[in-house]
Amino acid sequence: LDAIADDQVALSQGVVRDVDANVVQLTSAASTGPGVSTWLFTPQAQNVGAGFVATFSFRVVDEAPIEGLAFVATRRPDGLDDIPTSTGSGLGYRFMTHTVAVAIDMCADRGDGDACEDQEIRLHYPDSPDGSNADMAGTKRVYDGVQRSLRYSNEVHTVSIEYLQRPDWIEVYLDDSLYLRKTGFDLEEVLGGRNAYIGLMSATGDVPATLEILNFTLETIEVEPSQTDAGTLTPDAETLDVVGDGEDAAGFTIQTRDLCGNVVQNGGYADYMKAWYVPVRTLDSVLDLNETRRVLEDSVDNETEWILYPDERVEATIVDNEDGSYTALLSSSDVDVYALYACFGPDCAYNWTSMEAMESSSFYSHVDFAVRVNALTPSPTRSPVDFVASANDDSNVLLYSAVGGGVAGFFLMLSMVLLF
Structure with a gap:
């Protein structure tokens, strides 16, 4: 210090x-x-x-x-x-x-x-x-x-x-x-x-x-990346849903440990956490031959083949929870399904062509189908409606008109008598 x-x-x-x-x-x-x-x-x-x-x-x-x-x-x-x-x-x-x-x-x-x-x-x-x-x-x-x-x-x-x-x-x-x-x-x-x-x-x-x-x-005894607990960031984690408004967010969390395997309870290592959300689409989606694509090894089912698009990856927002855990969040307005690839360590990185780890001393994990960004549901709009008076309203209007007309006629006749 x-x-x-x-x-x-x-x-x-x-x-x-x-x-x-x-x-x-x-x-x-x-x-x-x-x-x-x-x-x-x-x-x-x-x-x-x-x-x-x-x-x-x-x-x-x-x-x-x-x-x-x-x-x-x-x-x-x-x-x-x-x-x-x-x-x-x-x-x-x-x-x-x-x-x-x-x-x-x-x-x-x-x-x-x-x-x-x-x-x-x-x-x-x-x-x-x-x-x-x-x-x-x-x-x-x-x-x-x-x-x-x-x-x-x-x-x-x-x-x-x-x-x-x-x-x-x-x-x-x-x-x-x-x-x-x-x-x-x-x-x-x-x-x-x-x-x-x-x-x-x-x-x-x-x-x-x-x-x-x-x-x-x-x-x-500092945090040891190789001892990191994957927490919720595992390949078979349940898919999270968010609304594609660019504000709603969801993500997955890891827990750090020290060299002795003890849980670290303080933050400060957000720079070690790196994560990317990679679009995942079915094989029958429109393919761009210029993009790097990779078949997802673990399919949702046996009948559908899914393709990873690492060239379109989105860098996650890293949140230091200040208790030794870190969360990789995604918010997007693009409707898609995303896999999550994350690592924890001072020099951790991925080779996006092979999707393999660049070095072995850090923590690496991924979620096959991490976040589903859903389209916004249009809110119903109120259509203009012409006002139609009810029967009671019509009767009241006519009654008031009749009474008003009678009173006006009475005053008119009285004025004529006074003139003569």
Whole structure:
């Protein structure tokens, strides 16, 4: 992760970018106020359920009473919105749910009211995902004291956190020395899922200190195209129907997995998904001898031969469902039946003459009769109808006319009498 690049990291208020020095000040004596918590996180949740290695370097550049910092993995329902404030020894993470924290506490004995002489590395996580780390003692699972000073030295210190789901352990290294190890630790069980935002948090007390992050890298067990689950995108899938209005859409979905075969629960690989809808027509349709055609191997029935027209293929719209699955959609105004050819991988492609895969390290699958685009059904139009008054209407009109005529005649006769 490049902590200077906007698209690589999300920063809270109080965090300062030093572009010239290419560092991020997680807390700053000059710019961060007292009694606040600060954070730096990946802008999207990462697939960390199967394992990860996170490494970062930091240094303290002044002699203010530094609180420390924490490595944090969280999948709280609100994501990075409205993170609760936890100042001082809370190091920012204390009231967060669905969260695991590795605290590098530079003042571990503050609870006794003594001077900050001891330091500690601790692993914190709640008993259930919806719990928080509010009870600091109850969520402290493993801890070890740091015998040498990490404060005020202006030295660069490097922390590495390594996790594997199988075997299930987490280890924390400080400057290449193993300080903490926890076995029987299942991150997915603790967080309530396999994906999480990964980052660093800190907090200030009465007098802020400057804490610089020099680098921050994260390696995960990424999606493995060859392990992709075909989902609904199989050759014998049921044909879907859409209306040929260019807006109605239907499609098929795949599910990605990592190298260990675990389901990937985060998105971000839409560029790997490629799919095309290829028209399929019966042999008795009008043929253009200049087009590339191929007989469909699996016919709808034994009496009809179907032909693929790859030259008329339509590129699918790929939807990242943000849960590790991807859908290839088709919407069209051309009435036709379409097969679907799809692949998942950074370099996947088809040879449209032979309809064969171009390379073997990606996922490939197809649906013989995927989508049927149907003609629009004309809506009935209202024909003009001449108004014909009913018998009652006619009687009323005549009655009103008769009454009106009688009254007018009476007034006319009265006027003539008055004149004479």
